Amino acid sequence: MARVLTPRAEDFPRWYQDLISKAQLADNGPVRGTMVIRPTAYAIWERMQADMDARIKAAGAENAYFPLFIPESYLKREAEHVEGFSPELAVVTHGGGKQLAEPVVVRPTSETVIGEFMAKWVDSYRDLPLLLNQWANVVRWEMRPRIFLRTSEFLWQEGHTAHATEADAKAYTLKIHHEVYERHMRDLLAIPVVLGRKTNRERFAGATSTYTLEAMMGDGKALQMGTSHELGQNFAKAFDVAYSSQAGTREHAWTTSWGTSTRMLGGLIMCHGDDNGMRVPPALAPIQALVTVVKETDGSITSAARTLVEDLVAAGVRAKLDDRVDTPFGRRAVDAELKGYPIRVEVGPRDLAEGRVVLVRRIDGSKTPLQLGEAVGAVTAALEADQKALYDEALARREANTVEVSTLDEALEAAGTGWARVPWSAVGVDGEALANERAITVRCLFRADGSVPASQDEPDLTAILARSY
Amino acid sequence: MARVLTPRAEDFPRWYQDLISKAQLADNGPVRGTMVIRPTAYAIWERMQADMDARIKAAGAENAYFPLFIPESYLKREAEHVEGFSPELAVVTHGGGKQLAEPVVVRPTSETVIGEFMAKWVDSYRDLPLLLNQWANVVRWEMRPRIFLRTSEFLWQEGHTAHATEADAKAYTLKIHHEVYERHMRDLLAIPVVLGRKTNRERFAGATSTYTLEAMMGDGKALQMGTSHELGQNFAKAFDVAYSSQAGTREHAWTTSWGTSTRMLGGLIMCHGDDNGMRVPPALAPIQALVTVVKETDGSITSAARTLVEDLVAAGVRAKLDDRVDTPFGRRAVDAELKGYPIRVEVGPRDLAEGRVVLVRRIDGSKTPLQLGEAVGAVTAALEADQKALYDEALARREANTVEVSTLDEALEAAGTGWARVPWSAVGVDGEALANERAITVRCLFRADGSVPASQDEPDLTAILARSY
Structure with missing residues (x-):
């Protein structure tokens, strides 16, 4: 049979592009970095959405919809947030034939505009927790776009919640992380994921804690499949999301956000695909x-x-x-x-x-x-x-391509072709910076029992180092 | 019981705004004309989407997703289209911290960008018909925004199809009009609609025929609940959507588009609502x-x-x-x-x-x-x-507030408080212009047997004249 795709072993990125084109999954859009999702891929996304949506609703969140356009001034209210997102913003300066008095950004994420409305809707402790989710498109201008993985516009769900206490916010973030995201990826996508905490360096702009789910792709690189953030009181203070406590005092809420996107389509292709094309897990497949x-x-x-x-x-x-x-x-x-x-x-x-x-x-x-x-x-x-076999195969590949090491040098070596598991104490903030220079990142940190730490300063943490998408 | 809403008879627009606020359906967004759809209303929209989506799929169309951003030059390729939409465009001039070489518009509708990709995907008559639909947000800068009815950003489905022949394009447009849209509105929303053809003056910018579904609101005004367009070969020629026929000749395709939006939420409120609030039809209600x-x-x-x-x-x-x-x-x-x-x-x-x-x-x-x-x-x-009773009540109100007249003057008089049914020959192009000066429009034209005419020049057509949203 004539060769349809470039073999993975020969050129993995080329194989990925070939597959997306030949399987008619997507095309590049006319504006740099945008994409057209064709019916074959969109039908898979719809099944991902349906499953994820049901799990999110079972976790108590309700869907809503917030505007695409956000006043530029909103982003500036949270200092780290605006610093993180400024380089990626698309800005609308003209509307209805006139120059706008204040430029408007196309949402890169919705913490700010949702913060504004949480402040209006929350008054008493009885209004908390406020558990919201939206399905939407977001825009982050990409310098090195790649279909599904990094696109200037992508589709996602973004959850946003407000809680009375830090403990409640943390518990809900971890509930989403474990009960919604991990199970969706494991049971529907048949993709094994490592759950952990991002280092301070890799944390979401404006968060106090970012949790991640990392999957190994067919070439040994890592893909961040989804993230959940504890935002502390950063956004609650910036937007004055406050409530009267049972004791009658006025308190700021604790907020969270969490998201998964069409990037999962890229993960699906690169985790399960072979030299003949995609392999869609039966539980997910629109056509089984x-x-x-x-x-x-x-x-x-x-x-x-x-x-x-x-x-x-x-x-x-x-x-x-x-x-x-x-x-x-x-x-x-x-x-x-x-x-x-x-x-x-x-x-x-x-x-x-x-x-x-x-x-x-x-x-x-x-x-x-x-x-x-x-x-x-x-x-x-x-x-x-075959649903089970695809998961087992992906897990076996990950195990085979993960090396347990004890020094930074060994970790950098191992991360050249797969994942390195290494004591975080052997890497540290300086080692992380050094790794970054070689295009290797700390994917996540976790405890010996696999649970996620409350800080990167906890003792005895393990780090995964890898190249990534 | 204390009065919660302004009574409809006292001030209908005020009642509508009160209801949207008190029932926590939606809020105005921070950027003029945008809206926040709150969970109570969004849950209704989700059920509308699910029903509409199933009907669209049953009609053979597949879902896809096209980019939010469209190069400004695309819109200019179809002369009437750009003229119609130019005043309503939001324009992105900066991305990723730099001024863009070519400004990008935020889609007001997607005929142009989808035309570009239809041209790439269609090669032979075997590729036709190409039946696509997308669920998306669109932006049309609104000077007089009103939540759900006219918002600068709204959510909708937009279908786009390409056919080998004009007859096939017409048949598919009417199939969507009757089998998808009318049944959705009748069976799920319990809203009776009059189907007809828009006059040339009211036609979609770039279409050869626009078909509409018009519903009567609680104050006797009309609301356009959805439209379907035959686009002739206008967009196919502008974007070179062409195919090799069975005879081996190169032919331009015939395209259509059709859409319904979150505006239907406004129709639902104004058709069924009473002085105590919404009345959601049981088949639609998320909570029955x-x-x-x-x-x-x-x-x-x-x-x-x-x-x-x-x-x-x-x-x-x-x-x-x-x-x-x-x-x-x-x-x-x-x-x-x-x-x-x-x-x-x-x-x-x-x-x-x-x-x-x-x-x-x-x-x-x-x-x-x-x-x-x-x-x-x-x-x-x-x-x-009660599902049936709500429909019957809306139909009875429409009948009671529709007057059969034979002259333009009588029609203008009747349209002050309800709908006028009048021979189109008694109105004509000049009468239409006169009506428009009094904020009365020709909502649609239909034949004696209720079917939609192929042109406004057919003899013996009936027109509905009314004030509208």
Whole structure:
């Protein structure tokens, strides 16, 4: 079969670009750094959204929508925040044919505008916690854009909450981190993630604590899949989000924010993709089983394939018929591999004459002849097995490419090709700066029991060092 | 009971603003004309989206996402389009700390940028029809903003399709108009709509035909609830969306676009709302039945109420418990009326001692004592009846406030307080201009059998004249 994609081992970034183009996932937009998300990728994003949204609602947050445009002055109210985001802002200076009195920024994130409204809505301790989430587009001007990973505009959910106490804010941030984000990534995306704390250097602009979920990609680099932030009282003071306590005193709230984005699509591609294309985990896949008519004779092949699709749908499988027999079978097979449908069922005249179809699993390319009557059971069993197998494979790769070391030098060496686990005390703030010079970052810090520390100054922390996207 | 809202008869616009504020539906954003959609309203929008999205997918379109930012030059490629939208554009002149070489507009609608990509993706007649939809925010600078109705930023779905023939484009536009939009409004929103054609004067900038769905609000004015456009080959030529025909010739495609937005939330409020607040149709309502603990004695009231909620949920009702007994019952009742929950079930100690609860229907405020065991059946029956009753009531009001007349003068007179149905031949282009001077517009044109005409020049058309939002 002709080579469709540049092999990963030859040039991983090129493979990624090839795949995005050939599988018709996305295109570059006309304005630098923007992207067009095509239906194949958008359908996956919609399923990510549905699952994440349900988990966020189960955690008690409600969806709302805040404006795209934020007065420039709002960002300036939180000093670290404006410093962090200023270089990335898109600024609207003209509206309705006139120059605006005050320039307006296109939201890079919404802490400031939401802070303004939290201040209006919160009055008493009875109004807390206030748990909000929004699905929106945000804009951060990117110098080195890459589709899904770094784009000037991207889609995300951003949660924003206000709490009466620091302890409550911390508990909610960690609840989102563990119960919403980690489970979404583990159970739906089949991506193992390491949870930890960002160093002060890598912390979100305006946060007191940033927690991250890091995944290993097919080339051994790290991708930050999502982050949650404790914002302390920084934004609450900047926007006067205050409440009357039960004791009658006036107190500032403690706020949090947390987000995941279309970047997860990039993570999905780079975690599970192989040299033939995407491999979409069955639980996530918009199309789980493609039933392909190999070729048609008298209409009976398509008819049998259609019945199989109906039987699969009745069994709860997201199945689709491919009866485009005018297109060569080989080309359709290549396209199905590129798009990563977990299962193909090939229905052809010769096999069907003997009551058989062929089950093709995307995870390993294996082809299994089956009696037609066994097909539904075999498909559902394969979908369940392959969801688990994709996770296990990603975890095994991460373990194989993570080296436990004890010095900074060894860590920098190991981070050239994979991840280094190293005592944070062996790295420290100076070691972190040195690593950064070599394009290696401290991805996160965690305790010996895997839990996230309250500060980077805790003793006995472990650091992951790696190159990253 | 103290007056919560300005009565509609006293000041309808004031009533609308009061309701949006008191029911906590939305706030004005900090940048003029923008809005914050609060959870109560956003939850309704999410249910609108889910229903509309399913209907759009059933009509064969796939979701995608195109960039927020469009090069200014794109808009200029279609002469009428740029003329129509120029006065409403927001323009980004700075990005990433630098002045941009070419200013970028924030999309007011996406025909241009989608045209650019249709041109890339369409090559052969086999690629047609290309049926796309996106859920997005758009920006049109508004001089006279009003929440939900006219906002500088709003949320919508915009469908964009390309077809091989004019007939196919027309058929698809009308399919969306009738099978998607009208049914969504009729069956979910319980809003009767008149379908028709916009006059040339009211046509979308760049379209050859614009079809509209018009609803009557509580004050007799019209609201355009959605529109669908045949774009002819205007955009296809401007962006070179062309294909090789089966005969081997190179042909330009025929494109369409169609949209509905958060404006429908305004329509919902103004069509069904009464002097006590919103009335959300049961099929649409995120919370269909609020089970209210009137007051608590020994915990048994809340326990009974919770069991009832569970029974309702098991019966497929979206039920919620209101056990905030620290808040006075009267205040909670007022809030429930403002938010328009279709059914309240009041569970109080005195009634419960006799095995009874009280069913309160939002549609008419009626209170019916029921045996607890009858409650689930009574709630489900009331939800079904009230969905129909809200539609019937809106239709009856529209009929009662629509006058059939035969001259322009009579039509202008009738349009002062309601709708006028008048032969289009009695109005004409000159009459339309005259009406516009009096803030009355031709809402739409239709044939005697109710179908939409192919041109405003067809004989024997009927026009609806009205004031509008």
